Amino acid sequence: MNPIVELVDNSFIFIVAISVLLLLGVTVAMIYFVFRYSEKNNPKPDQSITGSTTLEILWTVIPLILVLAMFFYGYEGFKEMRNIPPNAMLVKVTGKMWFWHFEYDNKKTSDTLLVLPQGKDVRFELMSADVNHSFYVPAFRVKEDCIPGRTNHMWFHTTNIGEFDIECAEYCGMNHSYMLGKVRVVPEKEYLEWVNRVDTVKKTDSLTAPTGTVPGTVKTDSIKTTQPKVDTTKTTGNKKDTLKVNPKDSLKKNK
Numbered sequence: 523m524n525p526i527v528e529l530v531d532n533s534f535i536f537i538v539a540i541s542v543l544l545l546l547g548v549t550v551a552m553i554y555f556v557f558r559y560s561e562k563n564n565p566k567p568d569q570s571i572t573g574s575t576t577l578e579i580l581w582t583v584i585p586l587i588l589v590l591a592m593f594f595y596g597y598e599g600f601k602e603m604r605n606i607p608p609n610a611m612l613v614k615v616t617g618k619m620w621f622w623h624f625e626y627d628n629k630k631t632s633d634t635l636l637v638l639p640q641g642k643d644v645r646f647e648l649m650s651a652d653v654n655h656s657f658y659v660p661a662f663r664v665k666e667d668c669i670p671g672r673t674n675h676m677w678f679h680t681t682n683i684g685e686f687d688i689e690c691a692e693y694c695g696m697n698h699s700y701m702l703g704k705v706r707v708v709p710e711k712e713y714l715e716w717v718n719r720v721d722t723v724k725k726t727d728s729l730t731a732p733t734g735t736v737p738g739t740v741k742t743d744s745i746k747t748t749q750p751k752v753d754t755t756k757t758t759g760n761k762k763d764t765l766k767v768n769p770k771d772s773l774k775k776n777k
C-alpha cells in the first residue's frame with residue numbers, strides 16, 4: 523500500500539474518532555445536567571461547589587494528550603510526504619489557467635492526462651505559469667500548491683492500475699472548477715511504450731498523439747470536456763487573454 527495514503531487515513535480516522543467521542547461525551551453530559559441541575563429539581567441553588575483542582579488538572583491534561591496524539595499522527599504523515607525517495611522518477615507539473623501540463627523525463631509532454639507506471643515512486647516538481655493553483659490527487663492523499671516563480675515538490679507511490687482524479691484545490695479564476703485531470707496508472711511496459719512514443723512523433727501535437735497510443739484510450743479527449751470554450755471566449759472579452767486560455771493555442775506556444 524502507498525505509505526502516504528495509510529498515514530493520512532490513520533490520522534484522519536484518529537481525529538474523527540476523537541471528535542465523535544468528544545461530541546457524544548459533551549452531548550450526554552449536557553442533557554444530564556439539564557435534568558440534574560434544573561430549577562424544578564433544585565429550587566434552592568447549591569452554593570457548595572467552589573472548584574476542583576483534580577477536575578481542572580484532568581480537563582487540561584486529557585485534551586493536551588489528545589491534541590499531542592493528533593499532532594503525532596499528522597506529523598508522521600507529513601514526514602513521509604516530505605521524505606522523497608532519492609530514485610523516484612520525475613514529472614514536472616505546471617498549472618495553467620485552466621488545465622494541467624505535464625513534462626516527463628524525456629521531455630515528452632501531455633495536458634490534463636498524467637500517465638504513470640504502476641509500482642513506482644513518482645516525484646513532482648510543481649510550478650505555475652500564471653496564478654496560484656493547487657495540485658490535488660485525492661486518491662493518493664496529496665495536495666501541494668503551484669506558485670508562480672517557485673518550485674514546490676511532492677511525491678507518491680503508484681499502487682493500483684486505474685484512473686484517478688486530479689483537481690485544482692485553489693481558486694484560480696473563472697474556470698477553476700473545470701481544471702480537472704486524470705492520473706492513469708498503467709503497467710510499466712505500457713507506460714514505457716507511451717512515454718517513448720513521443721520521440722518518433724516529435725512534431726505531433728501532444729493532445730492527439732500520446733493519448734492515442736495507450737490501448738483503450740483512443741477515444742478519451744479529456745481536454746474537450748474540461749475546457750468549455752464558450753465560457754472563456756464569451757466572458758474574457760480581451761483577445762490576448764482568450765488566446766492564452768485556449769489549450770490548443772497555448773500548446774503551440776510551448777513548442
Ligand SMILES: [Cu+2]
Binds near residue numbers: 694
Ligand atoms: Cu484552480
